[in-house]
Structures are given as structure tokens and as C-alpha cells.
Amino acid sequence: MSLTPNEASRLGKVAVLMGGTSAEREISLLSGTGVLAALKSQGFDAHAFDPAERPLDDLKREGFARCFIALHGRLGEDGCVQGALELMGIPYTGPGPMACAIAMDKVMTKRVWRAEVLPTPRGRVLSREEQVDKYISKVPDELGLPLIVKPPHEGSSVGVTKVRSWSQMQEAVDLAAGYDVDVLCEEFIDGDEVTVAVVGEGWDTMALPVVRIVAPEGKYDLQNKYFTDVVKYHCPSGLPEAEEKAVQRLAVAAYRALGCRSWSRADLIIRGHDRKPFLIEMNTSPGMTSHSLVPMAARAVGLSYEALCAHLIATAALDPVGRGGKPAKNEQPTA
DSSP: OOOOHHHHHHTOEEEEEOOOSSTTHHHHHHHHHHHHHHHHHTTOEEEEEOTTTSOTTHHHHTTOOEEEEOOOSTTTSSSHHHHHHHHHTOOBSSOOHHHHHHHHOHHHHHHHHHHTTOOOOOEEEEOGGGOSHHHHTTHHHHHOSSEEEEOTTOOTTTTOEEEOSGGGHHHHHHHHHTTOSSEEEEEOOOEEEEEEEEEOSGGGOEEOOOEEEEOGGGOOOHHHHHSOSOOEEESSOOOOHHHHHHHHHHHHHHHHHTTOOSEEEEEEEEETTTOOEEEEEEESSOOOSTTOHHHHHHHHTTOOHHHHHHHHHHTOBOOOTTTTTOOOTTOOOOO
């Protein structure tokens, strides 16, 4: 989508929400800075807005017409900010409060996907009371080794450990518990790591090209994701056409099952020995840094970073849930 500067300015004052208070604050600032520059270059009256430094109701007082949510993690990607924007009647990018809340909770996400018979790795949740050797020692017997231990409400690989032996379990659980009350232990799926950006709503939902990720020794962690150039990204993915389309269909089904709209990004692993794809998580406010994957997929279909940002903010909306599918009275028409 392409907007003239006049069309962009008619959409009103835009806030790029970035920073916040989550463990992903630094990444959010990188994403937000890129989005802000892109929107300004397209003629939008765009301004940075950090909820960690200012009350959200300043958005209403200062006449912001819509918001680009570049926040990642808790109190930004988990439905809280989305709910506040709903109350203020300010359209925003990304899914609504319910979809964000479910997607941010990896345990609830897995429950929804399983209910929809969508493949996701087996898992075991350890409550605070169960984070002791009596229970921890049984997890490798149940899920096998290696396995993944993670906090259910964080992203960007924060607090995640790949456990290769029983002796590593307690340390991995303690690390994850430093970020969350519960700890999620997951079966490790050995195979190709891929990600799929999904955009749109209803029958207009579509998947962008698959991005295949190759990290050194499989270490696609926080450092390698954002602060090094050692990870290789392949888009086109190099997957057989039938396999790519199957992964895209699964990503769209996962997106719809969670009630997503606007845009999100599904992370998956294709198991090596039988090429079966497994859903890992859904990101409802994907990264928009120089290393991010949604812009890479968009470029593969001829959509620049700037055009992608313009499209997302121009189609910002309030959640149709509870409105009979109709826009709120004070919602501005999108371009």
C-alpha cells in the first residue's frame, strides 16, 4: 500500500508506543525507533511515546488519533495497553486485548491450539510449589532430553534454556522462575526453525513468505537474535513449495484460532525426520528492528519497511469484538 504525504497527514497524529517496562524494553526501543523514522519518511505526523515515562491517558489529552504498538512483552503485548486504547477509543495496530492476552501466555496458547488440533510440542507446567527436585526430576522422564525450559510470559528468548541433562534442570527452572511464577517445560523438536508473518483479518488473512533461520549450533538466543550477525536468514526459505505452503496454512490457522487480526508472526519448527511442522508461539507485536523477520518477509513480496509500517498504521483499528463487528463511532476510517 502506498500513501501520499497528504493522505498520511489526514490520518492524524500518530503515537509510536515503544520502550515500556518489560524485559524486552531495549528491543522495543530499537523497533520503535525504526518504525518512527519510517512513518515520518512517509509523511505521517508521528511521535515517540514511552509508557514507562508517561501516563497512557496523555494519548487522549494530546489528541493522538492512532497508535503503532512497537512494545514487546508484558504490559505492551499482553492485552493491557490494547485494553486501555479500547477504553480511550484510539485505534491501534495488532490484535485486540483477548488475542494478545492468550498469545502472551504460552500455556494458554498451547491449550487453544491443542483444542483446535494444531500441532505444538508436548509440555509440562511447573507451578511455584512444583519447582523443587521432587517434581523437576520427573520432567525429563516425561518429555525426554534435550528439552526446553522457559518462562510462559516472556519473549525474545528471555529466560530460555535448552536442557541436555538432568543436572541442568534445577538451574534452568530457577532462571525461568526469575521471570515468571510458573515455568513451562517443552519437548525439544529437532529440525528447521522457521517463522511466518501473517497479516489481515477474516477471509483477507494471508501469510507472507516463510523465513528459515539458521543459527550457530542452534543458538537462536537474545544475543544472536538482535546483537550479532552470525544468524543466517533465508527468504525465500529454500523449502519445497508444498512444504512452504503447508507451513503457511498452519500459521494462518494458528493466527485465526487465537483471534488475531492486523498482523502477527508465528514461530515454528519443522521436525527433521518426518518434516512435520510444530507451532511454538505467536508474536502479536513482532520485532521491527534491523534484524527483524517480518520486514524481511515483506521485502520478499516487494513491500518495503516504510510501506509495511504505513500499511499497518493506516489499517489501525479498534477490536470488533463486542461491537457486532462494526467500527466504534469515534473510530476514524482507515485508508
